[in-house]
Amino acid sequence: MRSRLARLDLLAGAATVAVLSVVAGAPAAFAQQVATAEEPATLDAVVVTGSRIKRPNLVSASPMTVVGDDEIKYQGATSIESVLNRLPQFTADSNENGSNGSDGTARVNLRNMGSSRVLVLVDGQRMLPAETADVNFIPSALVERVDVVTGGASAVYGSDAVSGVVNFILKKDLNGLRLDAQYGIAQHRNDNDYPRSLITAAGYKLPERSVTDGARTDINLAFGVNTPDGKGNVSFYVGYRELKPVTQDTRDYSACGLNLAGDGNNALVCGGSSNNEYGLFTLLSGPNAGQTLNNTKDGNKTWVPYNSSFLYNYAPTNYIQRSDSRYTAGAFGHYEISKAADVYGSFMFMDDHTFSQAAPSALFQGTTFKINCNNPLMSASQAATLCGSAAGTDVSQDTFIGYRLTGPGSSPRRDDLRHTDYRINLGSRGEIAPGWSYDAGFLYSQVVLDESYKNNVDNAKATKALQVVSVNGTPTCKSVVDGTDPNCVPIDVFKYQGLSAAAYKYLYAPTYTHGVQREKVLSANVNGDLGQYGLKSPWADDGAAVALGVEHRREELKFEADALAQAGGTKENNGAFSVTEAYGEMDLPLVQDAPFIKSLSVNAGYRTSKYDYLDKRVSTYKVELQYAPSSDIRFRASYNRAVRAANISELFAPQGLGNVAAVDPCAGATPTASAAACALTGVTAAQYGKIPECPAETCVTQGGGNPDLKPEVADTRTAGVVLTPRFLPGFSMSLDYFDIYVDQYIGSVDAPTVINQCVQTSNPYFCSLFHRDPASGVLFGDRGYIVATNQNTGFLQTSGLDVTGNYRFDLSALTKGGDWGSLDFSFVGTYLNSRKIEQLPGLGAYNCKGLFGPTCGQPNPAWRHQLRTTWSLPWIPATVSVNWRYFGGTNLSSNDSNPFLQGDHVEINRKIKAYSYVDLAANWKVREQLSLRAGMNNAFDKDPPVIAAGLLSSFGNGNTYPGVYDPMGRTLFVGLTMDF
DSSP states (O other), X not given: OHHHHHHHHHHHHXXXXXXXXXXXXXXXXXXXXEEEOOSOSSSSOEEOTTOOOEETTOOOSSOEEEEEHHHHHHHTXXXXXXXXXXXXXXXXXXXTTOOTTOOSOOOOOBTTSOGGGEEEEETTEEOSOGGGOOGGGSOGGGEEEEXXXXXXXXXXXXXXXXXXXXXXXXXXXXXXXXXXXXXXXXXXXXXXXHHHHHHXXXXXXXXXXXXXXXXXXXXXXXEXXXXXTSSEEEEEEEEXXXXXXXXXXXXXXTSSOEEEESGGXXXXXXXXXXXXXXXXXXXXSSXXXXXXXXXXXXXXSOEXXXXXXXXBOOOTTSEEEOEEEEEEEXXXXXXXXXXXXXXXXXXXXXXXXXEEEEEEOEEOTTSEEEEETTOTTSOHHHHHHHHGGGTTXXXXXXXXXXXXXXXXXXXXXXXXXXXXXXXXXXXXXXXXXXXXXXXXXXXXXXXXXXXXXXXXXXXXXXXXXXXXXXXTTEEEEHXXXXXXXXXXXXXOOSSTTOOOHHHHHHHBOOEEEEEEEEEEEEEEEEEEXXXXXXXXXXXXXXXXXXXXXXXXXXXXXXXXXXXXXXXXXXXXXXXXXXXXXXXXXXXXXXXXXXXXXXXXXXXXXXXXXXXXXXXXXXXXXXXXXXXXXXXXXXXXXXXXXXXXXXXXXXXXOOOEEEEEEOOOTTOSSSOSSOHHHHHHTTOOTTTTTOOOOOGGGEEEEEEOOOXXXXXXXXXXXXXXXXXXXXXXXXXXXEEEEEEEEEESOEEOOOHHHHHHHHHHHOOHHHHTTEEOOTTTOOSSTTTOEEEOOOEEOOEEEEEEEEEEEEEEEEGGGGSSSSXXXXXXXXXXXXXXXXXXXXXXXXXXXEEOTTEEBTTTBSOOOSEEEEEEEEEEOSSSSEEEEXXXXXXXXXXXXXXXXXXXXXXXXXXXTSEEOOEEEEEEEEEEEEETTEEEEEEEESTTOOOOOOOOGGGOOTTXXXXXXXXXXXXXXXXEEEEEEEEO
């Protein structure tokens, strides 16, 4: 059997190697994969991302990285966010590898400043409402290139462009029919001995040694036609993408939830949730109040003291890759009526349907249930323990119950998420006078979310199903007897798998929510070449250029929930805001073609904005300087003042409860915090030492909107140099320093910080954020939580150095004869100098550079890079490419000496080592109308790091960070592009 699995491993790896071997026996035109966006290809007037000025030969004064469509094809990407997340400027955000708690979207996070602080554009205009900028909306095959600009661009584009801009330039003006199709799979060998030993020790099922799964299909069809007079074009596209789900039990690193163990936390064990399949009871009243007991594993109705051996392994059914089906469609068109009127329009549509899946539901601890002492489903010993002398009477006692529904008839929880997005753009552009042009238009976008949460326990029904009496010897719900709920089915939670199929059917109740968000934008701008009117520097050939514009934007939010969802804490809400803006930008060449000054120019911009919910106007501005002593070298620097007003969700999102990785230091029989410290968090003397622990190291926070939020204010500084030496043809390099500081950033204080600061410093602000369950003192359930609603907090700051380089040369220069094609090197790397956070003004900051963990979040390495080397073959029109991805090592933040980070020392996960991945790809232009491609990512099938679940922060899943490290193992793909 093992030899057969080994052959399957070799076969999966050999599939792509075979394709590479075929094309290696034979040049495609070089396509720059990652480049510094410098000289444009033509002398037509162009608009560079980060500016609204139109002029030939305009270059960016801000650090810019361009990702071309060839890079997308080399990666075999069907999700565009995965391409961006490989760039060192990005940190993974919501993506396909998140499950429990996922909102079903894919977002981008530039400079790790948060997805709400990067503005996503399509062809220079807002894609969708900022907080719902789901890049699933963009089919990968439709992307011509992606421009990534670092630094505040609010003066140019308005709010949200704090850390920078991501601009998707799409393929339009097609002429003919193009089919692009791709299929890929994941292949992984489960040979990580450490987690396998933990799984075996816990008695859980081991994953198969070799797995092939996670299939993904992406098919796109585009068609375009020019008008007979050549003045217009209409292009259409449709697309379908499907991702097959992958559960965590298929990978040895994720097959069980891992907890810390051992002296100094020097080991891991398969842990899980105390809400177990046997049934846990924390008695809140009665003669034994405070005791935590568990049904025995043998199915008898006997209670024994609870211990960790009862923990439930919640991991196997959780997704490590969500199932997803996406349909996209759209059209682009324009027609030049005259030089003064080129009318244009576009329509884009997406229907994305995804499921997240988690372990079966339960009667979860945190909800106070009442059990009547004459419940016939209890054994006599259980009734005596719960009720004492009241056993057999109609008296009810309060209890927490942690009973996992795993018997016949149970199903995993399923979150059915459907996003339906629309985007319509209409406008006209053209020349209005010599040197002057305009562009005016209307943009409408709408995001619709329909969510159904299925196979979850309805606590109201569970409450009724626990109140049971005997009617003629038959256990019967009291609500059936009194007629308040004739459909009630009793539940026997007093033994292992005591529920009937009818009970499951009764308890399960889906909840439905519906949300709509709309954005409407009216805009008009003019561009002028003032040089035609003599406004120019006496030392420059080109004159001043200006861009002036106005914009009005309105955003609306409406969120509805059914009665059951509202009963569970979900609140309905709606809200809207409008903003009216005016802006201007000028680009002025000061000196051109003078000795030692090839070019010297300055660019400045200003925007004023009036929000209807703010008393005062807000202003943003920028100043940029470029100096090139010669065509070999160019220096650039910029300063941007950016402002980000709260988005509509931050203002009006309904308040609700959500899970967060945290440990209550005041819980358990022997709390780690003193009674005095715990008293500051709301623990009474009677509760101390009797508070149940947060299940699976997951406590609860209360989040939500705040209509009184003020705008964030950000200052961005960049300085860099671009090298294009003439003595080394084909070589270019740029080095850019960036520093971004955001004051009064909108967010919430994270739960670990609240807990540590209250317990360790007795700070009254942090202690006031505790809202413990009055009866039990817990920080979970529906009455215990930490307040984490939106507020203007302290500051965020990050700085570092970007390095990009490209070099192309002919191999014939290195050989004495013969044509060996050419090599292309493309490099992009980032050094992180600092990532500082102050969660409250004046409190003190901490630096997350080189750290990961509960407070610092996903890993923040000091250095990241990727280097792609591409060989253009001389024998056939083909390329072979190798990509090296490097992600530096990081240390656990809770081991840091900073008081805002410091926690219990952890030895086993004190460091995540540096990671290197190797990717292989090939493209072959078989004929003019047909191109084939194939590739292998993570060619050596490297496992992700294994991290205790309690140390993971947002976007952690399956004992790792699946957006940062490759969670699926080796992935292989084949694809084709056909033109007709």
